[in-house]
Amino acid sequence: MRNAQSVDEGAEGPRATESGSAAAGRTRLLAAYERHLQAERNLSAHTVRAYLGDAASVLDHLDRLGERLQDAGLRSLRSWLARQQSTGAARSTLQRRAASVRTFFRWLVTTGELAASPAEALRSPKQQRRLPATLDRARADQLMQAAAGHAGDGPSGLRNSAILELLYAGGLRVSELCGLDLTDLDAERGTVRVFGKGAKERTVPIGRPAQDAVARWVAVRPRLAAADAGQALFLGDRGARIDPRVVRRIVHRMLLEVPGAPDLGPHGLRHAMATHLLEGGADLRSVQEMLGHSSLATTQIYTHVTNERLRSAFEQAHPRA
Numbered sequence: 001m002r003n004a005q006s007v008d009e010g011a012e013g014p015r016a017t018e019s020g021s022a023a024a025g026r027t028r029l030l031a032a033y034e035r036h037l038q039a040e041r042n043l044s045a046h047t048v049r050a051y052l053g054d055a056a057s058v059l060d061h062l063d064r065l066g067e068r069l070q071d072a073g074l075r076s077l078r079s080w081l082a083r084q085q086s087t088g089a090a091r092s093t094l095q096r097r098a099a100s101v102r103t104f105f106r107w108l109v110t111t112g113e114l115a116a117s118p119a120e121a122l123r124s125p126k127q128q129r130r131l132p133a134t135l136d137r138a139r140a141d142q143l144m145q146a147a148a149g150h151a152g153d154g155p156s157g158l159r160n161s162a163i164l165e166l167l168y169a170g171g172l173r174v175s176e177l178c179g180l181d182l183t184d185l186d187a188e189r190g191t192v193r194v195f196g197k198g199a200k201e202r203t204v205p206i207g208r209p210a211q212d213a214v215a216r217w218v219a220v221r222p223r224l225a226a227a228d229a230g231q232a233l234f235l236g237d238r239g240a241r242i243d244p245r246v247v248r249r250i251v252h253r254m255l256l257e258v259p260g261a262p263d264l265g266p267h268g269l270r271h272a273m274a275t276h277l278l279e280g281g282a283d284l285r286s287v288q289e290m291l292g293h294s295s296l297a298t299t300q301i302y303t304h305v306t307n308e309r310l311r312s313a314f315e316q317a318h319p320r321a
Contacts, residue, residue: 042198106119137279163250167270196292224239226239251268
């Protein structure tokens with residue numbers, strides 16, 4: 001494939017025609033792939049953009065190598081991944097991109113563009129297991145108290161308190177929290193219906209403090225709601241469904257009021273919820289279900305957090321440590 005920009009401006013003849021045809025073919029290919037990701041894979045808009053970006057990046061790399069898509073081999077794909085690594089991309093990012101490219105080439109096979117996928121053996125460096133930063137129980141409690149102390153700030157103060165309580169009590173992802181509707185609350189059972197990755201539905205129990213905080217917010221929600229608020233549970237200051245960036249700012253700002261607390265985002269409260277459940281004796285499978293993890297291996301990282309704490313406590317307190 002040749003990049004159309006490599007042809008001199010005003011160029012005519014077979015080379016210009018061939019380049020324009022290749023560009024048009026690439027555009028059609030990526031558009032078809034986008035439709036597939038949206039309609040058949042049921043992926044979020046953010047994930048679709050990431051997958052399309054990876055596919056376009058591979059096509060660009062093949063262009064630079066002067067290699068047709070139909071002639072692409074594992075060596076070319078490995079050189080693409082090495083190029084990604086040279087930019088300083090994290091291992092987790094490289095893993096995601098490699099998986100994304102495997103998905104792209106599998107789709108090319110199903111559409112008949114390729115007879116076989118050269119990407120099946122494409123692997124990124126192994127991801128080092130990293131213990132997630134989190135809050136201890138005392139600081140989590142201080143954070144909730146700090147948020148409740150802003151109840152006098154009006155609707156936004158009550159909203160912020162409800163957001164923090166729900167993130168911690170339910171272990172919700174920020175996208176899940178922002179996507180909640182009023183109809184997802186079940187006050188009688190003390191549960192919240194959550195739609196996670198891949199639109200997977202789960203029901204999450206929440207405690208009395210979170211229920212009360214949410215009820216106080218819902219009572220004043222009409223004062224903030226705009227015409228386009230719809231059924232959104234949490235609203236931004238302009239009255240429409242709250243944006244994840246606003247939630248992140250709320251969490252960061254409230255953590256500044258907790259002495260010694262690490263600078264965490266909303267996901268830090270999800271980590272705290274899982275860690276504190278396991279420390280309290282909850283079984284791993286139940287925590288997996290509450291977090292909406294498809295694999296138990298993903299949940300097991302939290303056992304490393306609790307094990308590290310046990311080791312630290314032992315070394316500090318045991319006379320024969």
